[in-house]
Amino acid sequence: MHNISKKPRKRIEGDSRERIIISAVELARTAGLEGLSFADLAKKVGMSKAGLFAHFKTKEELQLAAVDAARKRFLLEVIGPAQSESLGLARLYRTLLNWLAMLEKSCHQGGCFFYAASAEFDGRKGPVRQALVEAGGLWLEWIARQAEQAISREQLRTETNSEQLAYELHAFGQQANWVSQMLRDPRAYDRSRSAMRNLLLSHCTDTGRAVLDQMQATNEGHEP
């Protein structure tokens, strides 16, 4: 009897842990990671506070799990779906478009988890800040690395500084979040799409320009 009930029980426990983390990410978009209260979270998940504590002993443990979940979601929604594009400019551009699409989707749920959490933890110390720095730094490096690939494929000009380009492209993602969340201006996403495309075009060789034009044509075909 004991053995039979063990497996499903474990799955249910796994499910509630999952549900807690997902709710924590959602709450943190508006309340922040420090603003996360076990009381609000328990209410959202439909669980007692004691039930929560069975999964997470401390707030920091919960915060770290939320950062980890948000990173996984970012990989799944932003980086993963771009892997079908060729290495270099096409994959870079698709990933940036996926990023903006993800930000746009979260527009009415409080916006970007990482943006909110970064502003909160940038002046602090400790493992949560460290996890956020790692996530942000890796994303910026990922953009720079794809730009390098595009340079070596002669899609971007050889004099392009990949780190500087990544810095500027990344700025437009952050800005989309600020303008849409703070000023409630929904044109932000289109503005950032346009800014990223024009910035990339200004670094493109003829080969690169053809890649972007081709992707634009395909997109317009798909989304009339």
Added chain:
Amino acid sequence: MHNISKKPRKRIEGDSRERIIISAVELARTAGLEGLSFADLAKKVGMSKAGLFAHFKTKEELQLAAVDAARKRFLLEVIGPAQSESLGLARLYRTLLNWLAMLEKSCHQGGCFFYAASAEFDGRKGPVRQALVEAGGLWLEWIARQAEQAISREQLRTETNSEQLAYELHAFGQQANWVSQMLRDPRAYDRSRSAMRNLLLSHCTDTGRAVLDQMQATNEGHEP
């Protein structure tokens, strides 16, 4: 006797109110505006909590005073000193440089007050959010208006969209703050200066290019 002591006393009271607000702005850079505690603030100012309450009845009142003080400081350090430049591109570029200089100066004090406060209040409602929206929106509009002036002076090309340009320039200021505060990368300010300059150059007419070159030459003369 009563009358004689009245004036200095009032000045001292004015001074402590000022000191409280300045300390509140400083604390909010790292702790956030919601993270502002009367206890920490009292300690920083060297005053009792009761003393603080004599000046600010509620946290919101204090938060609003802090936003107001930060706006005044922004006007004084960023916009004011650029008024000696000619209307249009020169004034726009000088103001952007002042902005980055101000961000760089606050680098070790927790970074930009508005950045931290925006991320905190973007999902909330109420007068503090409203004050932040107004400050952020006016700054963005100010940039766009100067860009309009530069277009009408044929320093920027007629096809330049001033709102889009303001959006992109503003993004590089925000990015400088994120990269320096979160990733602790001090190259952020130079990266943003370079990004802003190149972006403006890509919109410049020959007249505009001469304005930027002239300013660059003067700057290099001043700051060897």
